[in-house]
Amino acid sequence: MSSYQLDLLSNLGINILLALSVYCPMATGQLSIGNAGFMAIGAYVSAILTVHLHLALFPSLIIGGITAGIIGVIVGFPALRLKGIFLAMATLGFGEIVRNFFMNFLTPLTGGAYGFRGIGSIPISISWIWGWVAFFLLFFFFLSRSRVGLAMMAAHDDETVSELIGIHIVLLKVSAFGVGAFIAGVAGGLYAHYYLYIEPEFFNVWESIHMVLYVIMGGMLTFWGGVLGAGIFTLLPEFLRFLLDWRGAFFGIAIIGLMIARPSGLITREMLRVSFWTPYRKGVKL
Amino acid sequence: MKKPPLLSLNRVSKTFGGLVAVNDLNLEVSQGYIFGLIGPNGAGKTTVFNLITGVYPCAHGSIRLEDSELTILKPYRIARLGISRTFQTIRLFPNMTTWEHVLIGQNFLSRPRLGGILPLQRAEEFTLREQAQEALKVLGLWEMKERRAVTLPYGSQRKVEIARALAARPKLLLLDEPTAGMNAREKEDVLNALAKIHDFGVTILVIEHDMRVVMGLCDHIFVLNFGQKIAEGTPSEIRKNEEVLEAYLGQEE
Amino acid sequence: MFIQQLINGIMLGSTYSLIAIAFTLLMGILNMLNFAIGEVFMLGAIFGLTFIHLGLSFHLALPLAMICTGASCLVIERFSFRPLRNAPPLVPLLSTIGFSILFQNITVNLWGSERSQFPPWMEPINISVGPVLFSLTQGVILALSILLMIALDLFIQRTRIGRGMRAVAESLETASILGVDFNRIILMTFFVSGSLAGAAGILFGLSFSIVSPFMGMEPGIKGIAAMIVGGMGNVRGAIVGGMFIGIIEVLSVGYLGSAARDFAVYGLLFLALLLRPQGILGVIQPEKERI
Numbered sequence: 035m036s037s038y039q040l041d042l043l044s045n046l047g048i049n050i051l052l053a054l055s056v057y058c059p060m061a062t063g064q065l066s067i068g069n070a071g072f073m074a075i076g077a078y079v080s081a082i083l084t085v086h087l088h089l090a091l092f093p094s095l096i097i098g099g100i101t102a103g104i105i106g107v108i109v110g111f112p113a114l115r116l117k118g119i120f121l122a123m124a125t126l127g128f129g130e131i132v133r134n135f136f137m138n139f140l141t142p143l144t145g146g147a148y149g150f151r152g153i154g155s156i157p158i159s160i161s162w163i164w165g166w167v168a169f170f171l172l173f174f175f176f177l178s179r180s181r182v183g184l185a186m187m188a189a190h191d192d193e194t195v196s197e198l199i200g201i202h203i204v205l206l207k208v209s210a211f212g213v214g215a216f217i218a219g220v221a222g223g224l225y226a227h228y229y230l231y232i233e234p235e236f237f238n239v240w241e242s243i244h245m246v247l248y249v250i251m252g253g254m255l256t257f258w259g260g261v262l263g264a265g266i267f268t269l270l271p272e273f274l275r276f277l278l279d280w281r282g283a284f285f286g287i288a289i290i291g292l293m294i295a296r297p298s299g300l301i302t303r304e305m306l307r308v309s310f311w312t313p314y315r316k317g318v319k320l
Numbered sequence: 321m322k323k324p325p326l327l328s329l330n331r332v333s334k335t336f337g338g339l340v341a342v343n344d345l346n347l348e349v350s351q352g353y354i355f356g357l358i359g360p361n362g363a364g365k366t367t368v369f370n371l372i373t374g375v376y377p378c379a380h381g382s383i384r385l386e387d388s389e390l391t392i393l394k395p396y397r398i399a400r401l402g403i404s405r406t407f408q409t410i411r412l413f414p415n416m417t418t419w420e421h422v423l424i425g426q427n428f429l430s431r432p433r434l435g436g437i438l439p440l441q442r443a444e445e446f447t448l449r450e451q452a453q454e455a456l457k458v459l460g461l462w463e464m465k466e467r468r469a470v471t472l473p474y475g476s477q478r479k480v481e482i483a484r485a486l487a488a489r490p491k492l493l494l495l496d497e498p499t500a501g502m503n504a505r506e507k508e509d510v511l512n513a514l515a516k517i518h519d520f521g522v523t524i525l526v527i528e529h530d531m532r533v534v535m536g537l538c539d540h541i542f543v544l545n546f547g548q549k550i551a552e553g554t555p556s557e558i559r560k561n562e563e564v565l566e567a568y569l570g571q572e573e
Numbered sequence: 574m575f576i577q578q579l580i581n582g583i584m585l586g587s588t589y590s591l592i593a594i595a596f597t598l599l600m601g602i603l604n605m606l607n608f609a610i611g612e613v614f615m616l617g618a619i620f621g622l623t624f625i626h627l628g629l630s631f632h633l634a635l636p637l638a639m640i641c642t643g644a645s646c647l648v649i650e651r652f653s654f655r656p657l658r659n660a661p662p663l664v665p666l667l668s669t670i671g672f673s674i675l676f677q678n679i680t681v682n683l684w685g686s687e688r689s690q691f692p693p694w695m696e697p698i699n700i701s702v703g704p705v706l707f708s709l710t711q712g713v714i715l716a717l718s719i720l721l722m723i724a725l726d727l728f729i730q731r732t733r734i735g736r737g738m739r740a741v742a743e744s745l746e747t748a749s750i751l752g753v754d755f756n757r758i759i760l761m762t763f764f765v766s767g768s769l770a771g772a773a774g775i776l777f778g779l780s781f782s783i784v785s786p787f788m789g790m791e792p793g794i795k796g797i798a799a800m801i802v803g804g805m806g807n808v809r810g811a812i813v814g815g816m817f818i819g820i821i822e823v824l825s826v827g828y829l830g831s832a833a834r835d836f837a838v839y840g841l842l843f844l845a846l847l848l849r850p851q852g853i854l855g856v857i858q859p860e861k862e863r864i
Binding site for chain 1 (some may be wrong): 373374375386394395396399400405406413414415416420423424425427428432442443445446449484485488546
């Protein structure tokens, strides 16, 4: 496999992770356009750990992810009070604040605006990325069939009624936000250790918007939607090479058209009827 | 010896801006009976439900369920203490099947390890599902369990709402106009179901406009007007009550 | 020194105010966030410069560019609003993100991605009023911005169409009962929104000597922030919000260094959303849950 194809596959893996990181809070009705910020946190923290503290990759990724996750939980609490566009703008603001932070602070460690070079000497193998993809896909698979997944569906559809039937909305929403942040953080760490170079400019608003587009276009109501969306956005440009510089226009038109034709995205909940895990006893299933 | 009440409202008041919705209300609901809450439109009946379940914060007065003070609790806590409700306009989850509605209704009853993501504790889950099955069968919804709830006929949708509320095994069931918009046969259906539910020992407080339903179903009735209790008693007492008749005649039906 | 910073802040702020008004008009009347306004802003500068290169004078190029950007907003109406009237608000927003990508890509391909600038407009005369120093160009630009804002405010308050816009903002139902032709109002709103954004782009390009396909991205986001900070759906709120953000931005750079600039602006947005989401001039819309 050529190195170009390897890069493409790693991008696909990372984009799938990023899509999942946006899907998680969105499944509880929270639109976050700031996940590039969590990605940045994961990237920088894990890079600092491996480069300056010579920590092994796996613990660095985990710590990077957890740092992002904790900040996600902290942001998740005030986020509860905001709905719709207000929440979107707050998360956007958050993402920009994080980007600015890494541009101006910790610069002796990270190179600031000039970028963080030499994150390791050889890129990590692509199986690191896809290993994590497999893990999170499995995670969401089990989640969607569990009672927690059912609760998320309820919270997404009708928050007030959900609270009145005993669902702990605060716990659900904040956790979803934190888990999403964790996934973005891990994706960031993987990105940093594959490309061996990061700079704050990479983690800008448009990155956040792209992640959201993967989920919206692919289908917002199931985790496979984000996977499909990431796949389309990463791989389709390869098949559209003939469009050269006009690929952006193509995607713009595609988005406009899709919103008119099929606003819920390509994959709907109906298509993938979730079958909840059913327990068996004495051969009887309920 | 008088049994302590299951639910008691003490000097409860609620104002919205300048409008007084509920005024110094006192109510006692004892365990095991069916209570009716009636009154003209705008009397404050749904507001009372919203105050009990925590949808509206209650700044004046006290609402107690057995020993617990409800006015300081968040709605999900109140639900977990054992109060479930249905709504005036049906509020089902648009994407869930009937079966899923009952499952979600009993969600908080399961205490899974690891948040229930891994399919552990099969025995406990199995028991819960048996109970869910029971709730559906009592209400005659078993055949429709795989259908998306919002596609069911109107009467069945109301029953799904009741099933969802029942699945939580509540001590107190609040029903907001459960037979609204139904024809006679559907109403009878629901009433039979409610009688069966009552046999299980669930205390019911029901808001209703159909007088025959109220008189036939309830053991004790509260009458509200302009946010105040103007009368209470057995159906036969209420039927003869002057003030009640006046309150209703003053209303254009 | 402080007064100078303040004046610079007001100059920057006036541009943000115009963009914020463009956003808030659509927000107030149609409850829709048109993400592409940032790119329409950019198109204003691009069209303006193109017309000047084609030989038109400033006095013709600028209004013509405004008409073009107004028209481009009508295109957005046709595809992002009209067919999506009944969709949840997220859908038109995403559609306008699509337009944003489209406009930027078309401009990069047809115009090129290099930065450019307007030729000098006026004599490079500097004026000093007390401790404050500014160029004639800046002064005229500020005056034009303020003029546009006043014109818009009068338009909304005094003209029939303006009243129609306010009626539709209050309640679509009532407006139609009163015989307001709200289709016309909607088209008018999009057009006005687009031309204001275009005007802001030209004035910004003149002020800060920059014309490029990427110039709309940051001002677009700051325009949204200004709209929120000042109070959504409220033209005066947009003006106040824009000024506020412009002043904060300049003051933070002046006193805390350039690193603090975005922190200050986005930090302000964050705080505003947390503490006073309805904005400075906004009113809390009680979310009446019908149970």
